[in-house]
Amino acid sequence: MKEMNVHKLDLTQIDENGEFPCPKCGIVISPDAPTEEKYSVLCPKVNNDNLEEVVILCNSCGSHIHLTGFSLLQEIA
Numbered sequence: 001m002k003e004m005n006v007h008k009l010d011l012t013q014i015d016e017n018g019e020f021p022c023p024k025c026g027i028v029i030s031p032d033a034p035t036e037e038k039y040s041v042l043c044p045k046v047n048n049d050n051l052e053e054v055v056i057l058c059n060s061c062g063s064h065i066h067l068t069g070f071s072l073l074q075e076i077a
Contacts, residue, residue, distance in 0.1 A: 004064060011069035025061035039065075 007023040014020040018031040029039050038059055045053040051070040058065060 005062065006064045006066070008066045008068060011067055013069070022058040022061060022063055022065065024063040025058065027058065027060045029056070029058065029065075 005024050009020060009023065011018075019028055021028055027038055033039070036059065040057045040059060041054060042057050042064065043055040044051060045055070052068070053070070054067045056065050056067065057063070
């Protein structure tokens with residue numbers, strides 16, 4: 001059975017342009033990527049019309065990355 005790599009990343013702790021390295025393989029994941037070559041969005045989690053978390057898949061190593069911190073970003077905006 002293959003072990004799944006799961007990581008949690010708080011968006012308030014990353015670079016202001018939104019890019020971050022995959023915690024497992026280091027490939028740079030950017031929200032500005034025009035295709036799903038490096039990552040795929042698996043599941044957005046919404047509560048009361050507010051985005052709470054997005055789970056993405058690193059297409060390089062297969063890690064699931066849980067992006068959190070959207071509520072604080074929405075407060076700032």
